[in-house]
Amino acid sequence: QVQLVESGGGSVQAGGSLKLSCEVSGRSVSDYVVGWFRQAPGKEREFVAVVSRSGNYTHYAYAVQGRFTISRTNAKTTVYLQMNSLKPEDTAVYYCAADDTIYIHGYANEYDYWGQGTQVTVSS
Secondary structure, three states: OEEEEEEOOEEEEOOOOEEEEEEEEEOOHHHOEEEEEEEOOOOOOEEEEEEOOOOOOEEEOHHHOOOEEEEEOOOOOEEEEEEOOOOHHHOEEEEEEEEOOOOOOOOHHHOOEEOOOEEEEEEO
């Protein structure tokens, strides 16, 4: 079992940047793929980005490609989401999640463990 804690959310103007952190703790954290998801008010949770167990492979949602970067520390215990050129439509609660698999994917229902979320608000 693993625990995930997000931090780094806040309010920023359009065009600005934020860096989210996800601290992963528990047994064998390096065995887990970690993804970022977001949920805006009145909308379903959607996939944002995922990083492989090694940190060498990543995948992004089309809406954030070229603006967001996901990375993982060598110890595999922290996963970052660097968000640049933020837009008002990026406003949401951002969650990190972990899945005990070798495959990187964006299927939220497959992720076993979730953090509590951190709010990101982008104003125009």
